[in-house]
Amino acid sequence: MKKAESTSVISLRGLTKRYGVGDAEHTVLGNIDLEIKKGEFIAVMGPSGCGKTTLLNVLGLLDKPDEGEYLLDGKPVERITSAKRAEIRSRRIGFVFQSFNLVPRLNVIENVALPLAYTGTSHLKSIKRASAMLKQFHLNEREYYMPWQLSGGQTQRVAIARALVNDPSIILADEPTGNLDSKSSHIILEELSDIHRRGNTIIMVTHNPDMTTYADRVITMLDGKIDTDTKTAVVKNTRSTVDKKVTLGSRSKSSKRSKKERK
Amino acid sequence: MRLLIVNHISVARESLKRNRMRTWLTTLGITLGVTCMTVILALSYGATKLVDDQVDALGGNIAVIRPGADKKIHDLRDAIIPLGGDSFSVSSLTERDFTAISELDGVEQAAPLMSVDGSVRSSNNKQIIDAPIVATTPALQTISDLKIKDGQFIDNVTNQNTAVIGHQLSIDLFGSDQSIGQLFKVRGQQFTVIGVLGPVNDSINYNNLNINNAVIVSLDSGKSFNQGIAQIRQINVKAKDASQLPALTKQIDQLLIDNHSGERDFSILTDKAISKPTSLLFKLVGIVAVIISSVSLLIGGIGIMNIMLANVAERTREIGIRKAVGASNYHITFQFLIEALVMSVSGGIFGFLLGYAVALLLGTFLPFNPGFTWWVPLASIGTSVFVGVLFGLYPALRAARKDPIEALRQYN
Numbered sequence: 201m202k203k204a205e206s207t208s209v210i211s212l213r214g215l216t217k218r219y220g221v222g223d224a225e226h227t228v229l230g231n232i233d234l235e236i237k238k239g240e241f242i243a244v245m246g247p248s249g250c251g252k253t254t255l256l257n258v259l260g261l262l263d264k265p266d267e268g269e270y271l272l273d274g275k276p277v278e279r280i281t282s283a284k285r286a287e288i289r290s291r292r293i294g295f296v297f298q299s300f301n302l303v304p305r306l307n308v309i310e311n312v313a314l315p316l317a318y319t320g321t322s323h324l325k326s327i328k329r330a331s332a333m334l335k336q337f338h339l340n341e342r343e344y345y346m347p348w349q350l351s352g353g354q355t356q357r358v359a360i361a362r363a364l365v366n367d368p369s370i371i372l373a374d375e376p377t378g379n380l381d382s383k384s385s386h387i388i389l390e391e392l393s394d395i396h397r398r399g400n401t402i403i404m405v406t407h408n409p410d411m412t413t414y415a416d417r418v419i420t421m422l423d424g425k426i427d428t429d430t431k432t433a434v435v436k437n438t439r440s441t442v443d444k445k446v447t448l449g450s451r452s453k454s455s456k457r458s459k460k461e462r463k
Numbered sequence: 464m465r466l467l468i469v470n471h472i473s474v475a476r477e478s479l480k481r482n483r484m485r486t487w488l489t490t491l492g493i494t495l496g497v498t499c500m501t502v503i504l505a506l507s508y509g510a511t512k513l514v515d516d517q518v519d520a521l522g523g524n525i526a527v528i529r530p531g532a533d534k535k536i537h538d539l540r541d542a543i544i545p546l547g548g549d550s551f552s553v554s555s556l557t558e559r560d561f562t563a564i565s566e567l568d569g570v571e572q573a574a575p576l577m578s579v580d581g582s583v584r585s586s587n588n589k590q591i592i593d594a595p596i597v598a599t600t601p602a603l604q605t606i607s608d609l610k611i612k613d614g615q616f617i618d619n620v621t622n623q624n625t626a627v628i629g630h631q632l633s634i635d636l637f638g639s640d641q642s643i644g645q646l647f648k649v650r651g652q653q654f655t656v657i658g659v660l661g662p663v664n665d666s667i668n669y670n671n672l673n674i675n676n677a678v679i680v681s682l683d684s685g686k687s688f689n690q691g692i693a694q695i696r697q698i699n700v701k702a703k704d705a706s707q708l709p710a711l712t713k714q715i716d717q718l719l720i721d722n723h724s725g726e727r728d729f730s731i732l733t734d735k736a737i738s739k740p741t742s743l744l745f746k747l748v749g750i751v752a753v754i755i756s757s758v759s760l761l762i763g764g765i766g767i768m769n770i771m772l773a774n775v776a777e778r779t780r781e782i783g784i785r786k787a788v789g790a791s792n793y794h795i796t797f798q799f800l801i802e803a804l805v806m807s808v809s810g811g812i813f814g815f816l817l818g819y820a821v822a823l824l825l826g827t828f829l830p831f832n833p834g835f836t837w838w839v840p841l842a843s844i845g846t847s848v849f850v851g852v853l854f855g856l857y858p859a860l861r862a863a864r865k866d867p868i869e870a871l872r873q874y875n
């Protein structure tokens with residue numbers, strides 16, 4: 201287990217996001233202050249429409265706040281050019297969307313390899329990496345399927361594989377286990393935990409309280425504001441005991457190990 | 464980057480295949496335009512090459528002087544002036560010019576070409592043939608490398624009323640290519656055939672003379688048809704040494720300017736310039752073909768733009784995803800530009816192949832064949848690339864400017 205370092209990867213100060221103009225204007229994110237340290241695994245919960253997706257979009261540099269400051273690695277993102285934003289998205293951030301956003305015209309492996317295309321990775325290497333990633337999610341038999349030939353859960357796993365393929369240091373996952381049964385959910389959470397253990401920062405939106413056991417900090421939101429913010433060190437300890445019991449999780453780890461040995 | 468291109472091309476293929484009919488119709492405009500362009504290029508290259516080869520065969524030491532300053536087509540009106548509109552004006556080249564040129568040091572030989580209006584009649588008046596009649600000096604035979612099949616070429620000692628005729632004319636007029644001693648009339652004046660030229664298959668040449676049908680008479684005979692004045696439409700000059708040709712050209716230029724009281728009302732052509740298509744008809748046909756091909760390229764280009772705008776709208780969500788996983792505006796622009804290029808370039812390739820087929824077909828009706836050289840495909844494909852970029856850029860930029868959040872929210 202890696203100790204959370206004191207440096208803030210993400211810090212928000214008075215962040216506000218509004219939609220609409222005039223009478224129709226409403227505040228989706230209101231005056232949010234938030235510090236996220238490197239290596240934290242944060243679960244974000246809250247009722248529908250409270251602004252969780254909007255928050256992730258702002259954190260992932262897809263959306264711009266109307267007010268307030270967003271510091272990424274201590275630097276304000278406001279002045280970053282759009283080309284630089286794209287580069288940060290491609291090298292540092294992995295997105296999993298709420299609705300599984302696969303490119304319909306690309307097959308599974310091409311979808312997973314897509315982020316690598318924008319980092320200048322060679323064709324062969326990208327396909328190899330994508331293939332290895334799919335194997336971790338037990339999707340190696342679906343590599344050449346088109347997105348419309350997949351089940352909902354499979355689609356989601358492909359989307360997560362894609363988010364992880366470029367080894368991002370910040371993972372933004374919007375209900376990654378929304379459509380999945382608990383077994384598949386645990387496989388995915390194991391995968392995220394593994395990424396977390398390597399020192400990466402994870403911010404995950406979820407409606408399932410079970411899933412928060414993997415996180416070491418739980419934030420609940422209400423009407424565009426942070427309602428509660430709890431460190432869950434105790435939960436994390438229990439999680440490591442749970443970890444040993446989850447057979448599927450350990451299987452996925454062993455398969456990973458054997459793959460590393462093969463290389 | 465390679466993955467990106469491979470990716471873009473495969474996405475482009477996929478999305479174009481999905482709308483096969485639409486893509487095909489769009490490509491058609493480009494195909495038509497490039498076809499038209501290829502036909503012009505191939506045929507004009509073929510015609511030029513034909514004359515080029517003759518000029519080359521002459522050994523690079525020939526200069527050709529024509530009356531009138533070097534003519535360029537300034538606007539469409541110049542091109543539409545009836546063919547040979549100039550022939551009514553008096554040539555600026557005179558016999559004095561010719562004599563002066565022949566006497567220059569660097570000149571080995573020089574021959575004037577004077578066209579005589581009139582038709583050729585057999586002595587019994589049965590046959591009347593419109594043949595080109597040219598009055599010249601004996602030097603033409605060596606300068607233009609004319610082959611005599613029978614008899615002899617005109618020379619300084621032969622009688623005035625003798626003529627050398629082309630192979631085909633001999634057959635048409637006398638029913639045989641053995642016509643030495645036969646008589647025929649031009650403008651009531653009787654001529655005796657003293658030589659028949661060998662058959663030549665370049666009916667297009669830098670003398671603007673169809674040798675097979677020609678009547679060649681001496682310059683004196685020619686002058687007798689024109690009140691004793693030589694109306695010279697071209698002077699062929701052969702230099703003693705090819706390396707002296709540029710210097711000689713300058714000398715002739717100065718000489719003629721002096722002769723013409725300071726006016727440069729003539730042009731001196733050497734080397735490849737001699738073989739440029741001189742006929743206005745050729746230029747006119749070329750201009751019409753250029754207009755047709757630009758109109759079809761324009762229509763094809765607008766079609767591509769239209770399809771690409773539809774593509775961008777249909778794939779808004781895909782654009783959002785790509786941006787979210789790290790595509791910059793540049794990447795998105797590039798992707799849609801490639802898609803437009805796949806369409807325009809495939810149109811260009813089809814057009815080029817079709818154009819060559821058409822040119823070969825036309826070649827069977829024309830006195831020359833289409834030429835093949837590296838710049839014809841380069842120009843055809845290059846044009847289609849240009850059209851693809853020109854009309855694909857706006858839709859591509861529009862795609863790149865889409866806001867990722869809004870793009871992702873579509874269909875949500």
Ligand SMILES: Nc1ncnc2c1ncn2[C@@H]1O[C@H](COP(=O)(O)OP(=O)(O)OP(=O)(O)O)[C@@H](O)[C@H]1O
Nearest residue numbers: 219220228246247248249250251252253254255298
């Ligand atoms: N483009 C927009 N224009 C206007 N309002 C918007 C827009 N996008 C989001 N909203 C509003 O912002 C609020 C927060 O949306 P958001 O998607 O962040 O909710 P959420 O917390 O992710 O909900 P859920 O759990 O259902 O996914 C909602 O009330 C939504 O209506």
Ligand SMILES: [Mg+2]
Nearest residue numbers: 252253298374
């Ligand atoms: Mg949401």
